[in-house]
Amino acid sequence: MTSPVMVIGSGPIGAVVARRLAEDGCPVTILEAGPPISDPPGHHVRNQDRFHRDPDSYFEAIASRLRYFDEAAPARGLPGASVSAAVGGQGVLWTNNCPRPALFERGELVAAGEWDHYLDVAQRYLGVAADTFAGSVRQQRISHRLRPLLVAAGREIREQPMAGHLVDPATIHYVATGDILAGTGVRIEHAAVRRVIVDRGRVSAVELDDGTTLDASAVVVAAGALDTPILLHRSGIRPQAMGKRLTYHPVLYSQLVLDRQLCGGADDVPPRLWIPPTPAAPWNTMILRDTNPVPPSPPDIDIPSDRLVEMQSFCPVDNHPENTMTIGDDGTVRFDVPLREADQVRMAAALADQNTLAGALGRFRSGLEPQWMALGFAHVMGTCRMGRSDDGTCVTDEFGRVWNTDNLYLATVGVIPNSLAVNPTLAGAALAIRSADRLLAQQNSY
Structure with a gap:
C-alpha cells in the first residue's frame, strides 16, 4: 500500500x-x-x-x-508574536x-x-462569500456615507468577503x-x-x-x-533564507459610536465592510461589528450594540532583508524587525485615515480611540x-x-x-x- x-x-x-x-x-x-x-x-x-x-x-x-x-520583548522583537x-x-x-x-x-x-x-x-x-451581510442597514448607510469621501481619493468601499454564512440575522456560522x-x-x-x-x-x-x-x-x-x-x-x-525578510501587519484598532441616523435597530444584521488598499493608500481597513478586545471607559460603558462598529487597519511592513526570525538550537526564537521610515509613514497615514473616517461616521468610543495592538500579533x-x-x-x-x-x-x-x-x-x-x-x-x- x-x-x-x-x-x-x-x-x-x-x-x-x-x-x-x-x-x-x-x-x-x-x-x-x-x-x-x-x-x-x-x-x-x-x-x-x-x-x-x-x-x-x-x-x-x-x-x-x-x-x-x-x-x-521590545517593539522590534515582536512582543505580540x-x-x-x-x-x-x-x-x-x-x-x-x-x-x-x-x-x-x-x-x-x-x-x-x-x-x-x-x-x-x-x-x-x-x-467565502462577499454578500453575507448585504441585508445590514448599518452596512448600507455607512457605505453611502463614506463612498463620496473615498471615491474622491481614488478608493472604494465594498462588502468584506468572509468564510462563513448567516444562520439567522444574529448568528454567523464561521x-x-x-x-x-x-x-x-x-x-x-x-x-x-x-x-x-x-x-x-x-x-x-x-x-x-x-x-x-x-x-x-x-x-x-x-x-x-x-x-x-x-x-x-x-x-x-x-x-x-529561512526567517529572513519576514513581514507582518501592525494593526490599528478602534471602536466607533455611530451617528444615530446610521443605525438600523437592535435586530439589524451586523455590518462587515472593507476599504481595499491602493498604491496611494496601501493599508487594508475593515469597518465591522465583530468583537472588541479592549474595555471601554466611562462615560461610554453602556452603549447599545447597534450603535457600535470596530475599525481595523492593517499596515504592511516592508520585507527588508534584515528582518529576521532567529531559531536557536535549543528551540528559542528571537525576532528583529525594526519599523523603518517607510513603515512608520504608512502607519501615520493609516492613523490619520481612521480619524477622518471616524469623523464622517460618529465618534470614537471612550477608551477605544485608535491604538496599535502588540506588534507581531497579526499575519506574520x-x-x-x-x-x-x-x-x-x-x-x-x-x-x-x-x-x-x-x-x-x-x-x-x-x-x-x-x-x-x-x-x-x-x-x-x-x-x-x-x-x-x-x-x-x-x-x-x-
Whole structure:
C-alpha cells in the first residue's frame, strides 16, 4: 500500500491541501500536535452560543490558547508574536476575513490568470462569500456615507468577503477546518512531529515526539508561518533564507459610536465592510461589528450594540532583508524587525485615515480611540519565502517545494514572498492548492 502524504498542521491552509489531495484520490493524513478545543473537534470555537450572545467576550476566552514567544520583548522583537496548537489549528480561532489581494499586491511568481483561478478555488474551499451581510442597514448607510469621501481619493468601499454564512440575522456560522474537510474522509491524527526525515533529498518519514516513525510518500508542512520554520530547523533543514525578510501587519484598532441616523435597530444584521488598499493608500481597513478586545471607559460603558462598529487597519511592513526570525538550537526564537521610515509613514497615514473616517461616521468610543495592538500579533508572513531560484533569498521554489528536496512542500502564509496589505489566509490557501496540484502531478508521474 502506498504511504500517505503527511500534512503537518490542521489549520485552514493544511486543510485545503488535504482536501485537494483527497479529491484526486491521493491517500492523505493530517497530523496535529494540539488537543481538541471545540465541539465538535475541528469546528470554529466562535460558533458557540455564548459568543453569539456576547461577541466581545471572545478574545478573552481564547487568550489561554495563544503561546507568546516573548511578551516583554521590545517593539522590534515582536512582543505580540504567538502560536497556537489545536485540532483545526488557527481554523478554529481565526477571524475568517478573506479579502482578495489587489493586483499591485500579487507579486511576480504567479501569472495573473493562474492567480485568479487559484483564488477562486480557495474561496470555494473556504466557503467565502462577499454578500453575507448585504441585508445590514448599518452596512448600507455607512457605505453611502463614506463612498463620496473615498471615491474622491481614488478608493472604494465594498462588502468584506468572509468564510462563513448567516444562520439567522444574529448568528454567523464561521467556517473552520471541519467544514473544509467535510465529506473528504481525511482524518486528523493527534501526533506531535519532532522532525521530518530526509535522506538524500527525499522525505521518507516523519518522527514523532514519542520516537515513533510514520512512513510518508511526501510531506506538506502546514504548521503556520512560525512553527513551520521551527520544525524545519529541528529537522536539520536550515536554508540560509529561512526567517529572513519576514513581514507582518501592525494593526490599528478602534471602536466607533455611530451617528444615530446610521443605525438600523437592535435586530439589524451586523455590518462587515472593507476599504481595499491602493498604491496611494496601501493599508487594508475593515469597518465591522465583530468583537472588541479592549474595555471601554466611562462615560461610554453602556452603549447599545447597534450603535457600535470596530475599525481595523492593517499596515504592511516592508520585507527588508534584515528582518529576521532567529531559531536557536535549543528551540528559542528571537525576532528583529525594526519599523523603518517607510513603515512608520504608512502607519501615520493609516492613523490619520481612521480619524477622518471616524469623523464622517460618529465618534470614537471612550477608551477605544485608535491604538496599535502588540506588534507581531497579526499575519506574520515571509518566514520561508517562495522564489524562482535557489539564490539565498528564498526557502522554496515557486510551488512551495523546499530547495534540494524532491517531496517536501510548505503550505503556509510564510511562503508569501512579497508584502501584502490584506489578510493573507486566502492568498496562502490559493498558493497551497497550487502546491498540492504540483505535488499530485509529481506523485502521478512516479
